[in-house]
Amino acid sequence: MIKDALYSIGLSGFYFDDQRAIKAGAKEDGFAYRGIPxxxxxxxxxxxxxxxxxxLILDDDQIAFGDCAAIQYSGAGGREPLFKAKELVKDLENVVFPFLFQEKWESFRFICQKLETLSINGRKLHTALRYGVSQAILDAFSKYYKKTMTEIIRDEYLLNFDIKKIPIFAQSGDERYINVDKMILKRVDVLPHALINNVETKLGWRGEKLxxxxxxxxxxxxxxxxxxxxxxxxxDVYGTIGIAFQYNIDEIVEYMEKLEKICYPYKLRIEGPVDMESKELQIDFLSKIKRKLKERGxxxxxxxxxxxxxxxxxxxxxxxxAVDMIQIKTPVLGSIHNSIEAVLYCKENNIGAYLGGSCNETDRSAQVSVHIALATQADQILAKPGMGVDEGLMIVYNEMMRTLKILKKKGLNVIDA
Known part of the structure; x- marks a missing residue:
């Protein structure tokens, strides 16, 4: 199916930020930060x-590609270490490309599952590599069968949902005022993220700034x-509510009640109210918050x-x-079949499926994410990459609307395209 494999090193849509240093008080200096990593x-x-x-160059000379990328806050929250492109291309050359040439190209899902098992000296491939290579694999099947990536996913997973536009969630970055105006003018479905990642400067020690x-x-x-x-x-508050209220559940819940009243009649979602520095503690604490919120209506x-x-x-x-919605952080999950299955699992269990990712991705990974969201009918998708709003929103929205028109023309059950 493929006759050649190449790579090129490029830029992502934003920057790598040391979240731990920022939480510890690294000072903004223009667009940079002053402080020790x-x-x-x-x-x-x-x-x-x-x-x-x-x-990937296909046998018929068609070209498929995907982008390896990692999240802005690499190395935080139990995630993979910093993605360094020049170091990781060796793994592509020595392990991934030989694997792709040896494989029988019969199933997108099967190849991606095998990709996840590859290891080098006892360690798995970096999630960023698995992410980008799996995008290229999906695109190769799309090119070979002359179908959209959405159709390939639907065929592979036997999905027959009606297809409709997915709500888009835009993120403001630190320009949380000017960028909100952009979002409102373009009628963004979900907004603004707001990047509340520091108690003193953004949340307030009693939450007053938020x-x-x-x-x-x-x-x-x-x-x-x-x-x-x-x-x-x-x-997204990056655990700062927990810090400000010293992890007192009653005070945290009372604060959220205040926020709900301020936002009414608009629906409010709070991402990451606490960061407990381990999965088990995180699940336990979020479960307690969720129960208390439910008890108090x-x-x-x-x-x-x-x-x-x-x-x-x-x-x-x-x-x-523990939660009402999961951010399925696509680069962190590695091969994109994991993101597909995560959305489907959320939907089966009546939990909101937010197909997220990072401002630090690329235009290509964002386009592929659109096809995952459409095929699985996720509840929302992140406008990515970048923090300027317009660019990421354009990439995701335009890819979505193009695909919906194509699918409708092909006779699939598309609603309001």
């Missing part, structure tokens, strides 16, 4: 993001939106991110009834 592998608190494009921000956000939606625009408010959704790094982790969070 605290996470292994980092040379500075913020450094350029990297990617590797994996390029309270003020959410009040502003609601008014801004009313001013720039219209009566038919009802976005969901989704805020507080309608705030809890979204898992940190310590939810694999398909097995996602299953553990769901079985413990």
């Amino acid at each position: 605290l996470t292994s592998g980092y040379e500075s608190v913020r450094q350029k993001g990297e990617s590797i494009s994996v390029i 309270i003020e921000y959410l009040g502003w956000l609601k008014e801004r939606v009313k001013i720039l939106g219209d009566e038919n625009y009802h976005p969901i408010f989704h805020i 507080i309608n705030v959704d809890i979204v898992a991110d940190e310590w939810c790094n694999s398909l097995d982790d996602i299953k553990d969070f769901i079985k413990a009834e």
Whole structure:
């Protein structure tokens, strides 16, 4: 099926940031940070993001490709160490490419499952490599069978959902005011992320800065939106609520109740209210928060991110009834078949499936994520890469709308394309 394999080293859509150093108080200096890195592998608190494009030449000279990329906060929350492209291309040349040439190209899913088992000196391939190579594999099947990647996934997993547009979630980065205006003007479905990753400067030691921000956000939606625009408010707090309220569950729940009232009538989701530095502790604490919210009739959704790094982790969070929604962080899960199966597992268990990822991905990985979301009918997808809103939103929205039109033309059951 393939006759050649190449790679090129490129840039990603954002930067690698040492989350531990930022939480510890690294100071912003223009767009950089001043401070000493605290996470292994980092040379500075913020450094350029990297990617590797994996390029497959098919027997008929068609070209398939995918991009290896890693998340902004690499090395945090139990995740893989910093992705260094020049070091990892050796694994492509010595292990991955020989594997691809030896394989019988009969099933996208089967090849991806075998890709996950490859090891080098007892260690698995970096998740970023598995992520990018699996994208290229999916694209190769798409090119060979002359179908969209959405169709390949649906065929492989025997999916027959009606197909409709997936709500898009945009992230503001630190420009949490100007970028909100962009989101409202473009009628983004879910917003603004807001990057609340520091207690002192962004949340407030009693949560007062986030309270003020959410009040502003609601008014801004009313001013720039219209009566038919009802976005969901989704805020990622990176564990800062736990820090500010010293992990007192009653105080955390009371604070969330205040946030719910401020946001009404808009739905509120809080991602990562605490970061307990281990999966077991994270599940236990989030479960307690969720139960307390339910007991008090507080309608705030809890979204898992940190310590939810694999398909097995996602299953553990769901079985413990710890959350209302899971961020399926695509680069962290490695081969994309894991992200596909994670969305399907969430849907089977009535848990929100947020096909996320990172601002530090690429245009290509974002496009492939759109096909995963459409095929599995995820509940929302991240606008990525980058933190400028417009670029990532354009990439995800346009790929989605193109694909919906193509699928409708082919006679699939597409709703409102």
